[in-house]
Amino acid sequence: MQTAVNEQYIEFGIQQEKYAIRIQEIQEIVKMQEITPVPSMNSFVKGVINLRGKIIPVISLRRLFDLPDAEYTRSSRMIVVYHMDETIGIEVDYVNKVTRFPDVQLPGDQVGSVTGRYFAGIGMSDHGLTGILQLNDLLLQE
C-alpha cells in the first residue's frame, strides 16, 4: 500500500491518539447504532449491524489496540470500509477531518503500544503525528 504525500485521508481518533485511513478505502461514515454481539473467536469483532439491509461486521479499534472499551458518546462513529470484497465497520471515538500530510514516514516496529505492521506510515503535520492504518494487516489477521 502506497502512502503518497499528496493523498487525502480521513483523520479520526481514539482517546488522544490520532489515526487515519486513505479516503479511497472508506465507503462511508455512519453514526453509532446498536450492535448485535456475535460470539466470535476474535475478541476485536464486536458484532454485526444492519447497514441498509446488509449485515456487516463491526470491529473495535480499541480492542485491537488493547485499550479498554468505552461508553459511546455523541461523537462516536463507525467508519465503513470496503476491503477485499468485504464491507466492514470500524468503530472509533470521533472523526476529525479530511486531511493531507506534508510528510509521511515509515512506521517503526512499534507505534506506541501497537505493532507497527498495522500501519502504512506515520503522517507528520503541524498538529502532530497520525498513524495511517494498513487495512490489509489490520483486518485480515488470524
Place this chain on the structure above:
Amino acid sequence: MQSEYRELFLEELDEQLEVMDHGILKLEQETDKKEAVQSLFRAAHTLKGSSAAMGFESMKLLTHEMEHLLDKVRSEKLLVCPALIDLLFQVLDHLKLLKMEIVEEVGGYTDISSILLKLQRFEDEFFSIKKSSASSTVRNHGVKPKLDQADWMKVTEYVQQQLHVHWITIRISADCLIKGARAYIIQAGLAETGEMILVSPDAADVEEHTDAPLDLVILHACAMDAEQLMEYLSGYTDIESAYVEPLQPEEIETSQSQSQYEFKNTNETSAPVKSKSQTVRVSVERLEHLMNLVGELVIDQKRIHQVEQIQKRRFSDDSVKELSHISDHLSRVIGDLQDSVMKARMLPIEHLLNRFPRMIRDLSRDLGKEMDLIIEGKETELDRTLIEEISDPLIHLIRNAADHGIETSEVRSACGKSPKGMLRIRAAHEDNQVVIYVEDDGAGIHSDKMKDSAVAKGVLTRAEAEALSDREAVELIFRPGFSTASRVSDVSGRGVGMDIVKSHIEKLNGLIEIETSPGQGTQFKIKLPLTLAIIEGLLFRTADQTLIIPMSNIAEIVRIKTDDLILLRGKPVIRLRDQIIPVSRLEEHFHMKYTETSLKQQYSLIIAGSAEKRIALVADELLGNQEIVVKSLGQYIGKVPGIAGGTILGDGNVALILEISSLINRREKSRMQGGLLDERQRA
C-alpha cells in the same frame, strides 16, 4: 422418462425451427444464398443429432434427408429453385407437426413417408425437369396457392383420368403493357389444351400499371407432359420465364392430411403450444437478486407495521387508519410477491430423482443384488438451491440402502422375502415442508448389533451401550466414524456416510429421522423447508439479546419451576415424558454475561431438536414467531459455531439465528471432555 431433457430438447427445437424459418425465407429472397444454406444445414444437422438422442425417429429421418439435400445445395450440386424452397417449407411444416406431437406427448399421427420420398426423389426429378425446360431460365417468384378440398378432388379425378397435373409458373415480363390481358390470353390457351384447376392471381385482380413483372401460377391438368407443355408455352410472347413442375401424386395425400392438421392447429393445439413456448430463461443470479429485494421488502413491511402500531396507540386520527389500511394491503401484496418469486425458484424434484434409476441399475450390477426402484412424487417442487444441496445426501442414503440394507437374493429367499429387493424414494409436500422418504425392504438395523459395534469401535463403553434404548442404539448410525457394515465396500465407503448426511441436511434447516424394523427394512425420512432464504422462526430474548430458532427445530415450549431442574453429573437436565433433556443456557455457549432475569423462579424452556436429540434452551422472554429472511453474516465473521446466520428485525436491528445441531454437538463434546474444557476456559 427424461423429461428434463425433453424440456431442453423442446427449447432447442423451437430455436432451430425458427432458424429454419428464417433460413428458408432468406434462401428465397437473397441473392447470396451461401450463408442461408449454411445456417439451414447446421440447423438440420443439430436437430438430427438431438432428435436421434431423444429417440424421435421420424424427426431424425426427416432432418437426415433434409441435411442430405442441403449438403447438395451447399456443394452447389443443386441449384436453389422455387421447388426446393417449397419442399423445404413443407419439411419445416412437417417438423412443426412432429414437434406438436412431442409437446402433446401423443405419438405418430403425422405420416412422414411421403415427404421423405419427396426429399429423396427431389434431386432426380429436379434434374429431369431442368433438362426438359432447359430453354427457359427457371425462376419462380410466384407462391403456390393453397388448394382447398374441392381443388384436391379435381386433382384426384384428373389423375385417375391419366392426365398429367402440373404446376405452371409463368413470369410475364415487366415490359408487357397490358399484363392482365396477356395473362388472360395464356390462361385461355391453356384452358384449351386441358383443364385449369387453379389460377393465381385471377386475371381480373392483376394490377396493370406497375413496372413489376407479373407472376402467374397455374395448376393445370392435360395430356401433355412437362416438356410438351414448356414447348407449348414458348409459343407465347411477353413470357420472360416459364417453369413447369409435375404435381407429385404423394403430394395429394399429404396435402390432404396436412390440411386436416392445419385445421386442428387453429382450433386446439396452437394455444397450448404457444403457452408452452412462452417461457423466458432467467439466470439464477437474477432470481437471487430478486429474492433479496423481496426479502428487504418483507423487512421494511414489518417495520412499517411496527410504526403503525405505535402511531395507533398515540393518535386516533384518520390518517393513522389510512396508514393501517395501506400497511395491510402492502403486506398482502408483498406476501404474494414473495410467493411468486419463491415459485420462480422452484423446480420439480424430478431433476434429481431421474438420476437414480441408472444409479440403481449400476449398483445392482456391482453388488450382485437384485432390486427394484420405485420413485413417487417426482413433481414435488422445491427451491433449486435445495435440489442441488440435497443431492449428495440422497445419493449416500440410496447407496447405503442398496449396500447395507438390501440383502442378496439368496438371503432374501431364505428369509421368505421376494428375491428382488425394493427401494422406494418418495417425495411429497407436508404442511409447508418437503418430505423425502428413502425406504428399503432389507435387513433393517439391529440395535444389538449397533451396540456391539459401538463398543468394538470404542465409541462407547459396554455399560454405556447397554444403557441405550433401542432407538438410541439405532441412532448411533449418525455418530461420526460409525459404520455397521462389517466390510468396507466401494459403494458406501468407509463409514463416513451417515453423520455427514445428517449434518448436511441440518445445515439446510432440515431434519432426518430413521425408522427401522429388523428383518423388514429401514426408512429414512428427510424433512426440508421449501426454501432456504425465508424461514419461520421463533424469536426470544435471552442474555439481553433477541435470538431466533428455526421453527423446524422446535419440538415444544414448556414452563418449568426451578425445582423441576435435576442435576445430573453437575449439569442441569429436565425430565420430560421419560426423556432426559439437557438444559442449556446460551450464555454458557457463547460466554456471555448472565443477566438478572436468568435467576427467576420460573423458566420458559424451548425444547429444540436435531434428529432425535433434544436440547432445552432457557428463554428469558418469548417474543413469538414470524417469517424471517435468512442472511449470512459475511465472510469476514465466517462460521460461528451455534450460529446459522442473521436477520434484520422490524426495528432495524440484527438478530442471530441459532443452529441447533451444532449447539447440541458442542454440548455433547464438552460433556465428553468433562470439566477439563471448562477449567481451561476459566483460566
